[in-house]
Amino acid sequence: MARIVRVARSSSSLFGFGNRFYSTSAGVSHASSPSPFLHGGGARRDVATDRNVQWVFLGCPGVGKGTYASRLSSLLGVPHIATGDLVREELASSGPLSQKLSEIVNQGKLVSDEIIVDLLSKRLEAGEAKGESGFILDGFPRTMRQAEILGDVTDIDLVVNLKLPEEVLVDKCLGRRTCNQCGKGFNIAHINLKGENGRPDISMDPLLPPPHCMSKLVTRADDTEEVVKARLRIYNETSQPLEDYYRSKGKLMEFDLPGGIPESWPRLLEALRLDDYEEKQSAVA
Numbered sequence: 001m002a003r004i005v006r007v008a009r010s011s012s013s014l015f016g017f018g019n020r021f022y023s024t025s026a027g028v029s030h031a032s033s034p035s036p037f038l039h040g041g042g043a044r045r046d047v048a049t050d051r052n053v054q055w056v057f058l059g060c061p062g063v064g065k066g067t068y069a070s071r072l073s074s075l076l077g078v079p080h081i082a083t084g085d086l087v088r089e090e091l092a093s094s095g096p097l098s099q100k101l102s103e104i105v106n107q108g109k110l111v112s113d114e115i116i117v118d119l120l121s122k123r124l125e126a127g128e129a130k131g132e133s134g135f136i137l138d139g140f141p142r143t144m145r146q147a148e149i150l151g152d153v154t155d156i157d158l159v160v161n162l163k164l165p166e167e168v169l170v171d172k173c174l175g176r177r178t179c180n181q182c183g184k185g186f187n188i189a190h191i192n193l194k195g196e197n198g199r200p201d202i203s204m205d206p207l208l209p210p211p212h213c214m215s216k217l218v219t220r221a222d223d224t225e226e227v228v229k230a231r232l233r234i235y236n237e238t239s240q241p242l243e244d245y246y247r248s249k250g251k252l253m254e255f256d257l258p259g260g261i262p263e264s265w266p267r268l269l270e271a272l273r274l275d276d277y278e279e280k281q282s283a284v285a
């Protein structure tokens, strides 16, 4: 525990999470900038120390956190940092941790808070050295301890909680594929879920790779049905307190995905009040 606290303390200086950023909350009710979620809250944007967004994406395995976090990070010019990717990089490096990590990950269990905070600290430190600022975190925090550590070292502006019915999540995880050359993610699942109890139908077309990636597709070792179900169970057990924590701080934005990317992306931008922002960015480009 002492080590986690030490990592958290040192990370505050590593990431520039100290006084140079003013402390604020996005507060879903701020409305004086185009998006109240940008730069730590519209009402205080004129403060000299403006900064990039610091957002968190929550959601079950398979919900699409990576897809939407990555699109938003390109739009807003901040890094998309997925702790699952950091874990997989560590696994692939065959460093001292990799054997231990592979046993944990292949059972669908969570890596210890200490290890994950350590990996994240190193990633943020390397980013800061390259001049990065702001972030969209995907897959962190996963436990209350991680949320507390994050809260100790920085201000999170907004937490987006992506949601899909449970039936869809397993199919989406089993359909995930990554091109082992370009690193892009795809999904071969066709989702067609009939609506019930007031919920509309949900259909998602597969996100197929271009022909040159087709023969290089790989499946994650932890995307087997048994491991996916274990990950979903663990996620459901740990997510409630996190959601309550961020809801009580007025930072949680719940978002029910209406379908695949073509339907969901514009609606998400609208919910974040970034629809204008995307148009302006493409006009400038």
Ligand SMILES: Nc1ncnc2c1ncn2[C@@H]1O[C@H](COP(=O)(O)OP(=O)(O)O)[C@@H](O)[C@H]1O
Binding pocket: 060, 061, 062, 083, 084, 085, 087, 104, 105, 108, 109, 110, 111, 112, 113, 116, 138, 139, 140, 141, 142, 143, 146, 222, 231
């Ligand atoms: N914040 C975290 N805390 C603990 N373990 C994590 C965390 N992020 C990722 N992991 C580990 O990495 C694995 C893969 O993570 P991720 O790619 O986010 O998968 P998922 O599809 O389950 O959201 C997890 O099952 C877990 O073992």
